[in-house]
Amino acid sequence: MTTIDKYKALFLTLIKWILLGSIIGLVVGTTTAFLLNTNDLLGSYREKNFWLIAFLPFGGILIGYLYMYHGKESGNHSSEGNNLVIEGVRGKARVLKRLGPLVYIGTFITILFGGSTGREGAAIQMGGSVAQTFNQFFKIGTIDKKILLMSGISSGFGAAFGTPITGTIFGMEMAAIGKVKSEAFIPCLVSSFVGHYVTVKIWGIKHEKFLIDSVPSLSISSFSKVLLLAVIFSFISVLYCQLRHGIQRESERILRKNHIFRAFIGGLIIAILTYFIGNQDYNGRGLHMLEESFNQDVPHFAFLGKLIFTAITLGMGFVGGEAIPLFYIGATLGNSLTDYFHLPLSFMAALGLIATFCAGANTPISAFTLALEMFQGKGLEFFFVACVTSYIFSGHHSLWPSQTIHEPKSRLYSLAKGETISQIEKQKNE
Structure with missing residues (x-):
C-alpha cells in the first residue's frame, strides 16, 4: 500500500467515524432528553402523591414480566443492563435492539412508583441499543461493532450529565479495569459532544449545578x-x-x-x-x-x-x-x-x-x-x-x-x- 493509499484509507475511516458518531449522538441525545424530561415529570408527580408508593410492588410485576418474556435472547437477559453492554464491547454477547426501549419503560415505572434509581443506566443502554441497530443495519465488522458500542456508551453518559469530556473517556474506560480503549477515541468524542449539545441546545435540557463555595488551602x-x-x-x-x-x-x-x-x-x-x-x-x-x-x-x-x-x-x-x-x-x-x-x-x-x-x-x-x-x-x-x-x-x-x-x-x-x-x-x- 502506497503512502497516498494509507492517507486515503485514514481519511475515509475518519469520515466514517465522524458520521456514525454524529448520528448516534443525535439519536441518543434526543432520546436522553426525553428520558430526563419524563423522569422529572414522573418524579414530581410521585412526590405530590405519596400513595403511589403502594403500587411499587405491582410496578415490579410489570417490569419482571417485560424482562422475563421480552428481554432475553439466546440465554441472555436484557435485565443484565449495563453488564450486557459491557459484554457486547468485549464481544461476549449481543446487545438487543429492544434493550433501550425496555430499560426506558422500566426506569419510568421505577421512578413513578418510588424505587430508588438513577438515569445513566437507561441512557447508556439506549446508546448501546442504538449502536446495535446501526451495527445490524450497516453490517459493520466485529471490531468496529465494539467501537460503535463504546460510542453509544459515551453519548449516553455525556448527554445524561452534561459532561461531554467525561462521556468521551467513560465510553473507552468502562469495559475494562486498567485499560482505556483509545482506538475508539474519535467516535466516542464525536458522539459524546453531539449527544450533549443536542440535549442542551436543541431540546433545552438544564442539568443540575453543584457548586463548591470554597476549597481548602493546599497543605x-x-x-x-x-x-x-x-x-x-x-x-x-x-x-x-x-x-x-x-x-x-x-x-x-x-x-x-x-x-x-x-x-x-x-x-x-x-x-x-x-x-x-x-x-x-x-x-x-x-x-x-x-x-x-x-x-x-x-x-x-x-x-x-x-x-x-x-x-x-x-x-x-x-x-x-x-x-x-x-x-x-x-x-x-x-x-x-x-x-x-x-x-x-x-x-x-x-x-x-x-x-x-x-x-x-x-x-x-x-x-x-x-x-x-x-x-x-x-x-x-x-x-x-x-x-x-x-x-x-x-x-x-x-x-x-x-x-x-x-x-x-x-x-x-x-x-x-x-x-x-x-x-x-x-x-x-x-
Whole structure:
C-alpha cells in the first residue's frame, strides 16, 4: 500500500467515524432528553402523591414480566443492563435492539412508583441499543461493532450529565479495569459532544449545578484529610456494591430467577420502608437531597438510607442507573463528616460524590474529568488524589460484574488478566 493509499484509507475511516458518531449522538441525545424530561415529570408527580408508593410492588410485576418474556435472547437477559453492554464491547454477547426501549419503560415505572434509581443506566443502554441497530443495519465488522458500542456508551453518559469530556473517556474506560480503549477515541468524542449539545441546545435540557463555595488551602494537613476521606468513600462504595449484588444473587437463588416475584417482593419491601420512614427522601433519584448536601446540613444517616433503598431496588429486579444514587450516597456522607474533618461543606460533598462514584465504577480518569466539568476545575489537585486513592482502595469490586481485569490495580492482588469481577467474586465464595 502506497503512502497516498494509507492517507486515503485514514481519511475515509475518519469520515466514517465522524458520521456514525454524529448520528448516534443525535439519536441518543434526543432520546436522553426525553428520558430526563419524563423522569422529572414522573418524579414530581410521585412526590405530590405519596400513595403511589403502594403500587411499587405491582410496578415490579410489570417490569419482571417485560424482562422475563421480552428481554432475553439466546440465554441472555436484557435485565443484565449495563453488564450486557459491557459484554457486547468485549464481544461476549449481543446487545438487543429492544434493550433501550425496555430499560426506558422500566426506569419510568421505577421512578413513578418510588424505587430508588438513577438515569445513566437507561441512557447508556439506549446508546448501546442504538449502536446495535446501526451495527445490524450497516453490517459493520466485529471490531468496529465494539467501537460503535463504546460510542453509544459515551453519548449516553455525556448527554445524561452534561459532561461531554467525561462521556468521551467513560465510553473507552468502562469495559475494562486498567485499560482505556483509545482506538475508539474519535467516535466516542464525536458522539459524546453531539449527544450533549443536542440535549442542551436543541431540546433545552438544564442539568443540575453543584457548586463548591470554597476549597481548602493546599497543605499537608488538607491532603492527609483528603486521603483518609477517599479511603472512607471507597469503603462505602464497596459496601453498596457487595450489598446490591448479594441481594440480587440470593434473591435469584431463593426465588429461582423468577423476576416477576423478585421485583414484587422488592417493591413491597421498599413500600413498607417508605411508609415506616414517613417521607420520600430515599425514593426516586433523590436530587433534592443531593443538592441540599452542598449548601446545608442533611440527616447524618441519609447516605445509609439511600444505600439500602438502592441496593434493594436494583438488587430485586428494578432498573435504572447507579451513578446518581452513588452521587447521593457520597455527597451526603461527605456532608455528615464535615464537622469531624473541618473542611468546607460543599467541598466535602463534592469530594464524596466523585470518590464514591470512582470507587464503584472503577473509572479513575472519567471520575477526575467529571470533577473538572462539574466543579469548574476547583480543587483539581484534591480530586486527582481522591480519585487515585479511592480507585486503589476499592479493590476489585464494581457496579458492573462484567468488567474485566486488564491490569490488576496492584501486583499485591495476584489476579489473572482477563478475569471478570463476577469470576473473582465466585472464587472468593468457593
